[in-house]
Amino acid sequence: MAQDEDLTxxxxxxxxxxxxxxxxxxxxxxxxxxxxxxxxxxxxxxRSLAVRGAPAxxxxxxxxxxxxxxxxxxxxxxxxxxxxxVERIRHARPxxxxxxxxxxxxxxxxxxxxxxxLEEAEAVRREDVAANRRLSELGADWLLARAGHDxxxxxxxxxxxxxxxxxxxxxALGVVRELHRRGRVELVYVDETRPLLQGARLTAWxxxxxxxxxxxxxxxxxxxxxxxxxxxxxxxxxxxxAANGDTANKxxxxxxxxxxxxxxxxxxxxxxxxxxxxxxxDGAAIPIELRAPHEVTGPDADERSPGxxxxxxxxxxSLVSALVTERGVAEVSRGELPxxxxxxxx
Ligand code: MRU
Numbered sequence: 407m408a409q410d411e412d413l414t415x416x417x418x419x420x421x422x423x424x425x426x427x428x429x430x431x432x433x434x435x436x437x438x439x440x441x442x443x444x445x446x447x448x449x450x451x452x453r454s455l456a457v458r459g460a461p462a463x464x465x466x467x468x469x470x471x472x473x474x475x476x477x478x479x480x481x482x483x484x485x486x487x488x489x490x491x492v493e494r495i496r497h498a499r500p501x502x503x504x505x506x507x508x509x510x511x512x513x514x515x516x517x518x519x520x521x522x523x524l525e526e527a528e529a530v531r532r533e534d535v536a537a538n539r540r541l542s543e544l545g546a547d548w549l550l551a552r553a554g555h556d557x558x559x560x561x562x563x564x565x566x567x568x569x570x571x572x573x574x575x576x577x578a579l580g581v582v583r584e585l586h587r588r589g590r591v592e593l594v595y596v597d598e599t600r601p602l603l604q605g606a607r608l609t610a611w612x613x614x615x616x617x618x619x620x621x622x623x624x625x626x627x628x629x630x631x632x633x634x635x636x637x638x639x640x641x642x643x644x645x646x647x648a649a650n651g652d653t654a655n656k657x658x659x660x661x662x663x664x665x666x667x668x669x670x671x672x673x674x675x676x677x678x679x680x681x682x683x684x685x686x687x688d689g690a691a692i693p694i695e696l697r698a699p700h701e702v703t704g705p706d707a708d709e710r711s712p713g714x715x716x717x718x719x720x721x722x723x724s725l726v727s728a729l730v731t732e733r734g735v736a737e738v739s740r741g742e743l744p745x746x747x748x749x750x751x752x
Pocket of ligand 1 (some may be wrong): 461564568572604657
């Protein structure tokens with residue numbers, strides 16, 4: 407299994423010649439970094455999930471504007487061609503609002519040139535790490551207060567919302583890390599997260615490196631584990647949070663939330679405010695990425711049995727016990743909307 411020197415080190419960062427990514431399709435077997443210096447390669451890296459996770463996509467989109475500018479200068483593009491390339495990056499995947507946000511933020515400085523774009527992208531990267539650290543503390547505080555006892559917690563998570571999915575440290579796994587730091591994690595149930603196994607491959611890898619006790623389970627085990635294995639809370643990340651608190655996250659998250667509601671345990675969504683989209687009124691307005699059927703069926707499937715492969719689902723706000731961002735906590739299922747956080751930086 408690959409080892410990383412420092413998991414809080416940014417999985418998406420700028421090197422002198424381009425965007426340096428950890429290729430997440432290779433983990434956990436191999437820790438390979440790839441240098442991206444053209445737009446086709448970046449769009450492919452995003453679509454293939456070499457870089458993935460909403461906040462990491464935001465950082466990749468922001469640095470992607472610099473990739474487009476530099477390629478344009480090399481190949482003599484006019485302004486329209488550069489803008490078209492930026493649009494391709496912006497739309498490489500539809501659900502995580504961070505990709506659009508990060509790209510737009512850097513593109514707003516496009517006319518100032520590469521150095522200004524890089525400065526903005528670097529700010530996106532830096533701010534994400536800081537947000538993750540803060541929301542992790544706040545999420546840990548909230549969970550411990552809700553638990554109301556002194557023993558370590560049994561947690562469940564879905565997909566990968568760790569350092570790899572962000573600019574560093576992680577969101578949902580950031581909360582887990584913070585709880586571990588405080589000696590308050592007994593065990594983490596990691597949903598394997600079909601079909602691309604972000605849980606079994608990536609979350610398990612991160613937890614193993616941190617020495618956090620965990621077990622990997624099939625997604626279909628989650629409801630039973632929540633009801634019968636003494637799980638204290640589920641904590642997940644998000645790809646887009648609508649103004650009413652409806653939350654898109656990796657397919658399978660909704661089932662986790664339903665089981666938590668039935669069991670009467672907290673379902674915590676941990677995400678930076680860059681994942682909250684006030685322009686999306688509710689879950690119905692969140693575009694859900696449909697991926698290739700063969701990711702579900704395998705390449706040799708009987709063509710009479712096609713796959714159906716939505717990459718995300720939407721958990722209604724009524725099932726979100728709390729949303730924690732770097733600005734504070736909104737108890738969505740009790741009627742507190744994400745907009746509450748705009749007025750109350752923590
Ligand atoms: O398809 P992916 O792997 O990009 O999906 C990622 C998730 O659903 C994560 O939970 C979400 O982006 C939050 S990452 C901090």
